[in-house]
Amino acid sequence: MTLPSSHRLWTSTVLRWTASAALLLLGGKFLAVHITTVRDVRASSLPLAQEIPALERRVSILKEQQELTELSHALRVGSPEEKVHVYALPNKTDIDKVITAFDVFAEELRHQKTLMKISPMVFGEAALAENGIRTQSLTFEATLHRDGIAALQTFVRLGGLLSVADALRSDERSRLLLQTELENPAAIVALEQFLNTDLLSYLREPRPAEEQLLKSFSNQSFERAFRDIVRNSLLADAGRLLTPEFMQTLHDAKLWPMQMMDMEAMSLEVGGAAEWYRVKVKVVLFMRAV
Secondary structure, eight states, rough: OOOOOHHHHHHHHHHHHHHHHHHHHHHHHHHHHHHHHHHHHHHHHHHHHHHHHHOOOOOOOHHHHHHHHHHHHHHHHHOHHIIIIISSSSSSSHHHHHHHHHHHHHHHHHHHTTTEEEEOEEEOOOEEEEGGEEEEEEEEEEEHHHHHHHHHHHHHHHHTOOOOOOGOHHHHHHHHHHHHHOOOOHHHHHHHHHHBBBBBHHHOHHHHHHHHHTTTTSHHHHHHHHHHHHHSSSHHHHHHOOHHHHHHHHHHTTSSOOOOOOEEEEEOOOEEEETEEEEEEEEEEEEEOO
16 A cells, blocks of 8 residues: 655654653763763772872972982991991901900990909901801800890990991881881981991980981971880990090090901800800901902
């Protein structure tokens, strides 16, 4: 059957409107998806945009730290390697210097009434150890009070130490670094300067070096952590041992820095009085291979 022309026209119009509506609906869906996508991109990019200034400031701080660090290294007199080779790790033990250092130490213990007597020192033959390091033994006997034994252990541990950093364990230095990063990353240079402070100079007068570091922090949390680390470190033990007179004697006699050494063995026998012991000591001196 043939449809009238008016009916065909009406049908064609309806189909066009239906198709247009479908296209509009489909376009609306695409537009909604596009809007959602744009919103998601803006939501994710906005925090990144907010972080960019902070990241730029961080880069600027790191560049400044690097420049100041390079400057501090350039201004430093005498390289650490030279000091290690001359004092801490020589190619040969200066026996007279070692004996004199222990004599001065023994005199300090007598003054503190923690040493009764000490035997002559006996040096062994130098021997090659690992990694191109040579060792030489030093043995002696002494009658010491308990406090004198602790002082002897501290004295030996100070052998070969040049800076404040040397007197801190790796975990103590790491804790200081972490606390600095948390409190004020820009203070890394101040921390490095503190750690590079000459150990004997610091022990003579710790306040200037400490105040120079602490003024880089506005709150008390870093200072509390700093005081706790120092109080429980070798720095505190050295401060109790090295009186101003003792340090001056070491300096004037050119006995500091001392050669690197370690306590290899110590045996104790109860002495004739309470808290006194007869002590046999074996110390190892370290040298670099020629």
